[in-house]
Amino acid sequence: MAVRVYRPKISVTLIKTVQRSGSGVAERFSGAARQIDLTPFLSDGGAVKVIKGIAEPAGAFAIAFSDRLDQATRDTLSSRIEAMDLLEIRGARQPHLYAGQPLPLLMRGFVSSVRRVESMQPDGTPQRSVVIQGHDAGKLWQIQRFFFESIYANADAQYLNTFRLQTAVGIEAAWLPVSEMMRQLTERVINAKVRQMSGYADRIIPLFKADRLTVPEGLVSANLIAPFQGAFWGLVELVADRPWNEAFIEDAEDGPSLVFRPTPYKDLAGRLIMAGATDPGTIDVTADDLVSLDVGRSDARVANFFMTPAGTSLLDANALLGVAEIASGSPFDSNHPNNRPELYGLRKMEAESRLLPDAAGILPSQVQGERRDAVGREMLAWHIARARDLRLMNRDNAIFEDGSATLKGGEHLRPGRYLRITRGQQVSEFYMPRVVHSIIPLGAWTTTAVLERGTGFITRVASEGSPYIREGFKGPYDA
Structure with missing residues (x-):
């Protein structure tokens, strides 16, 4: 029997973009290399964390390592690092697959801060470490x-x-x-x-x-x-x-x-809801890849009354939109089994659209007569359609699972994709809006993914036999 052993590899490279001369900067820094390989500094005491979420303006990274003498400047390495220097973090769970190539890029970003932390040991010797924090290219925005x-x-x-x-x-x-x-x-x-x-x-x-x-x-x-x-x-x-x-x-x-x-949200049948949406891709893992899984369901985001008020349209004081017109688009979802108001109460979800329909191109007050009425109807139809899509994306919140999964780390785990977990004969799928890589050099690499819209409960309900047994490891429990 063979046992698979992983030897993850990472590399961290600092690329100097800040170049100073004079004004308090020692000459020893002016001739130093513009590219610094920080990987050798990532010893047992080091750590690398990479955070990326699709709902956040920028991803973030944090790197900690033991301070050492920089031979090029004969000073601490922290003196070479400045805010807005460029930094690349690369890594692979199976680096042999990339022989002769650079490791896959986990994050490229800019330094926001650098700190040098010192503490004194009982014998009087200092213990020094360097902590670098920064953000990906979203920082520029x-x-x-x-x-x-x-x-x-x-x-x-x-x-x-x-x-x-x-x-x-x-x-x-x-x-x-x-x-x-x-x-x-x-x-x-x-x-x-x-x-x-x-x-x-x-x-x-x-x-x-x-x-x-x-x-x-x-x-x-x-x-x-x-x-x-x-x-x-x-x-x-x-x-x-x-x-x-x-x-x-x-x-x-x-x-x-x-x-x-x-x-790219999907409905219960696995169909994409929004017009023009494409499948973002699915990452397959098994029980062997899981460290922990924490998912559940609640009625916190249950809704059965959906509204998209006329936001941008009301910038025009004479717009032909109002609550009554939008409500005429049947925002109630009273007969759907997963959000019935008799069970969950009447719950309203509201989201404002700041866009306007392609067919408009003008505000109602800028035209007269039949054209004005037509523009008003187009804007009304746009808001009703937005409310409909809002309903389709949220009407089944009571049975979708959310939570988090900690997995064996890997470069393939990225946010904005689906994660499909297969355990025995049970398969569940989750959307991943946020991923955190935690890497300890010469130690462990784990990845924590935030999960939403999980189908675990849905597949259990539809499963034949005992889902509890079917999710066991493959073997005698498969029958």
């Missing part, structure tokens, strides 16, 4: 900001006064499909900032790719974003239209991507 005070609008030009954001950053001041809005924000704003950083750092910082913007419908009103101020990720959140869509940054070897897609 947070530190790049826009404020009205940063530009000087022409007081004589109404266009400049009204559309200051668009004028300053180059986004078109027009009704834009939301995916086109995300593309312009990526290419004209953020990548322009990245090019400036690369010029300052005298090295290439990967540009963001805009090839994964797949939301097929929804217009962004120029008036909606015109008054925006703050971090540009806030602008992404403003127009992303969650929960119908997802927006997050995903690392790749050739650079980060802004992923903007319809939420």
